[in-house]
Amino acid sequence: MNCQILPLLVLSTVLACIPVYAQTETEASAADSASSEPPALTLEGLLEAVREGRSADARADESRLQRFRREGAKQQESLAQIRQQRAELETMSAQRETRYEENDAQIGDLEERLKQRMGSLNELFGVLQQVASDAQAQFHVSLSSLDNHDRNDFLVDFAGRMGQANRLPAINEIETLWYEIQREMTASSQIVTFQHPVITRDGQEIEVPVTRVGLFNAVADGTYLQFIPETQRLVEFSRQPPARHLAGPKALAEGDAGIVPFAIDPVRGQLLEILTQAPNLSERVGQGxxxxxxxxxxxxxxxxxxxxxxxxxxxxxxxxxxxxxxxxxxxxxxxxxxxxxxxxxxxxxxxxxxxxxxxxxxxxxxxxxxxxxxxxxxxxxxxxxxxxxxxxxxxxxxxxxxxxxxxxxxxxxxxxxxxxxxxxxxxxxxxxxxxxxxxxxxxxxxxxxxxxxxxxxxxxxxxxxxxxxxxxxxxxxxx
Incomplete structure (x- = not known):
């Protein structure tokens, strides 16, 4: 009932306004001719606009509904494909898990057989690994590494492979390890001069002739040098030892070919560093x-x-x-x-x-x-x-x-x-x-x-x- 009354009220309101629009039609036409405003909306135009709007909304709703149905069908098709792929992947995962277990068991059997066949060779692996590791650590802090740069990589690789114990070492690798140890022993009795960068007291790095006295000291220009294993660099001591210890380096710098007195450091510079840090007479007096x-x-x-x-x-x-x-x-x-x-x-x-x-x-x-x-x-x-x-x-x-x-x-x-x-x-x-x-x-x-x-x-x-x-x-x- 209310739905029927509402259109009647709207229609009566519109009809009441018609005489007013009729009286002012002449004036409105004159005003329209003078201005560019659009003509007034009539009742028929209003009804037509309402009818067209409802039609357009209905067509848009129908279009959206059809598009939704099409997309729903596609989603269902995609869901079916995904479920199929999941099933295939689950099947593949189960197969690979089964294969992994089989391979793991087979690897365990093979390792056990390898261990039984190798027998006492495991001890050989352990000895080789220990010797290679000790040699690498010893060579890294040795003064001979200044003029022998090509052995650390081999020792590190060889020690790593011997730690895995999954293959036998080659004869030439064992001979190379023996050769490097023998070369280190020989270097301990040699006095070798070579070009090498040296960091001076003022922080400059210059390349000078460096003399390596066995595995004990490195000297240049009549002064002792400190070897830094971490950076593989030679650094001049901030202060040299007392004069009685510098006779040997000065003799080597002057090119003496005979027997010269020389103070060696069996701990690769640590004793020399202590000597350089020890206060002299004036410093001891100043401590008072x-x-x-x-x-x-x-x-x-x-x-x-x-x-x-x-x-x-x-x-x-x-x-x-x-x-x-x-x-x-x-x-x-x-x-x-x-x-x-x-x-x-x-x-x-x-x-x-x-x-x-x-x-x-x-x-x-x-x-x-x-x-x-x-x-x-x-x-x-x-x-x-x-x-x-x-x-x-x-x-x-x-x-x-x-x-x-x-x-x-x-x-x-x-x-x-x-x-x-x-x-x-x-x-x-x-x-x-x-x-x-x-x-x-x-x-x-x-x-x-x-x-x-x-x-x-x-x-x-x-x-x-x-x-x-x-x-x-x-x-x-x-x-």
Whole structure:
């Protein structure tokens, strides 16, 4: 019912609008002539448009329905083909799985038969593999690989095939392995010179004549070279060993044909690297720090002072010896002469007074003879104390490094320990010779003092003896 009312309402609305359109038809025609707008839609046109739209929609729906049916048929056909292919593949998979199991069982039987037939040859495979692997590892780090580049590939391939143990090695392969081992043994006794790139200290790579001394060292231009097995390169050491180890390389660089002294490294450069890293004398002294330099300065000053005193006392001894040989000519440029002059000045006095005067004269000479002896003794005593101070300071630095970084890396503690030990060594090195020099200087001074005392006692004894012979007559002091 509602469906019938709705079209009637639409139709009545359209009919009500017709008089309005009729009244304004003249005006609309005038306006249409003036403008380019399309004519107004009529009721018949609206119905015709609705009818054509419904027809077009129906045709489009029919076309889509037919296309869907055609595509559905094709999908069904494709599905059938896929199912057929799946069935064929499943059948093929089952067949190949069965064949794989059969082949696996057959391979197991064949391997068992091969193992039984080979017998003790398995041990041969193991020995050959081990020898080839060991030789390859040895040759890789050997200096002979610098001029023998064609053996590593063969050894690697041969060791791999012997590890599989699925075929016998050929006679020529075993002979090649033996030949390479024999060639390595021969190379250990050869001195060979060849062109090879060398990385210098400043990072440049230049090609120079390199001399290989057996399997121990490689030298060029009188210097040792370090062999890097990982890169197969020769690198010049950042610092060469001490000069006593460079006589051999320099002789080879100069072309000496005779027997030359040469320091070989049986561990292929590791000992040389340790020698290059070992600090020299100046570096060891520098490890002592400021306290170490203070000890050295104190020791140098003490040695110079001791040598000066030895020279002065030696000169004094020679002058005194000359004076003792010529007592007829008394000079005042020596201690004995001054003591004799003191005796002559007091020749009219009593023996007791003369003895006191001569003792006074000897005491005047002793400070000049023993000058700076206490200072030498102080230097000998202070040097080890300063070394102990450096030891304590170095241990404090070491404990601070342990507190901050732990004790896992000993290089962090090396600085403090080096200072601790080096200052102790420096202190002892200064104290021992200073103590020896002090005793020598003291002995020289004591010898001169004893000569003076002996001469003074002799003069007193002569005065007393002369006075005993002739109490009223004075005696000569130089008798």
């Amino acid at each position: 720090g400021a306290i170490g330099y203070a000890i050295i300065t104190l020791g140098i000053g003490g040695v110079l002072l001791a040598l000066t005193r030895l020279l002065i006392l030696g000169r004094e001894s020679r002058v005194i010896a000359s004076q003792l040989k010529n007592m007829s000519n008394i000079r005042d440029d020596n201690a004995v002469g001054r003591i004799v002059w003191a005796a002559r000045e007091n020749e009219d006095t009593d023996v007791e007074i003369l003895e006191l005067r001569l003792g006074e004269a000897v005491l005047r000479e002793v400070p000049r003879i023993n000058r700076h002896l206490p200072l030498l003794k102080i230097v000998a005593a202070v040097a080890p104390l300063m070394g102990l101070l450096g030891t304590v300071t170095g241990m404090i630095v070491t404990f601070q490094a342990i507190t901050l970084f732990g004790a896992g890396d000993p290089r962090l503690m090396a600085g403090g320990i080096s200072q601790a030990l080096m200052t102790t060594v420096l202190g002892l090195c200064v104290a021992i010779p200073m103590l020896l020099l002090h005793n020598i200087v003291q002995g020289r001074a004591r010898a001169i003092t004893e000569i003076l005392q002996q001469r003074a006692v002799a003069l007193v004894a002569e005065r007393a003896e002369a006075k005993g012979r002739n109490p009223a007559q004075p005696i000569e002091a130089n008798a």
